[in-house]
Amino acid sequence: MPTAAIKICGISTPDTLEATIRARAAHIGLVFFTKSPRAVTPAQAAALAAQAQGRIGRVGLFVDADDGAIADAVVAAKLDALQLHGKETPERTGQLRARFGLPVWKALSVATAADVARADAYAGAADLILFDAKTPRGALPGGVGLSFDWSLVAHWKGPIAWGLAGGLTADTVAQAVRLTGAPLVDTSSGVESAPGVKDEGRIAAFCAAVRAVEQSAI
Template sequence: MPTPAIKICGISTPDALEAAIRARAAYAGFVFFAKSPRNVSPAQAAELGARAQGRIQRVGLFVDADEGTIAEAVDAAGLDVLQLHGKESPERAAQLRSRFGLPVWKAMPIASIGDVARAHVYAGAADLMLFDAKTPTGALPGGMGLSFDWSLVAHWNGPLKWGLAGGLTAENVGHAIALTGAPLVDTSSGVESAPGVKDTGKIAAFCAAARTA
């Protein structure tokens, strides 16, 4: 099985970004959602984006954002990918992909096999499905450290590329990869010492565990 690509999401400091690069992660995620403890300002995004350029792919995470917010983030950070983590429809995903000329990833909250089946409606609209844990009503849409029954997406053979998120840590990512065959794994709270505070040692451990799964 090929080694999965690794994304470290919720990066907000140069130290965390450098740790992800040292650990050979493929993607650094920057959160543009004011309610998140990982939210970055345009100024922070510009600094991180410039530091990341040519060294790691830059993913911007948005939650039902308007085009002005997305445009500002794309310009500031030089984003390579848009990740939609809200209730964006296939039509909205396709519109943003066309508007910005960037790949679009759509997070799909999973609690049942029916949720997995819904991913098919994004075929032709998004470039990748990110299967994540469904969070409680009123909670943040991600970064909560929650996982779901990974067997629901084991060796998914749908119409899109896909990745696995939700509660992944250095301790469980190897099992998750072995069970699902995920071609991409994404972590945020799993490499933190506190909400929004990345731990460089945990980033290194996570990436090493994912590569040796």
């Protein structure tokens, strides 16, 4: 089984960025959603992006953001991809992909098979679908440590590349990858000691657990 690509979302400090690079993750997530405890300012994002340059992919996370806010973030952080974590429609997703000329990842909240089926509508608009857990009404969209029934996306064969998110930790990610065959895994709260506070040891353990799946399959 090929090793799943790893994204550590909600990176906000130089030290945790270095820990993520050391752990050989493929992407960091920079959160441009002010209500999140993981949010970064354009100035913080610019400094982190300069540190990450040429060493790890930079994905900007947005929640129903307007074009101006996204444009500011793209310039400040020299983003490699946009991740949409709100209620963006396929039409809106396609518009942003065309305007910014960057790959677009669309997060979809999953609780039922019908939620997974929604992914098909994003074919041609999004470059990757990120299946995430559905959060309670009124909660922040993501980063709350909830997972969903992974069997709903087991070895999903849709029209778009995909990844798995939602409550993944060093203790659960290997099982999740084995069950689903996810080509990419994304974690945020799963490598934190408190909301918004990344833990370098947990980042290392998470990435090691993902790579151990490939070793066990040999």
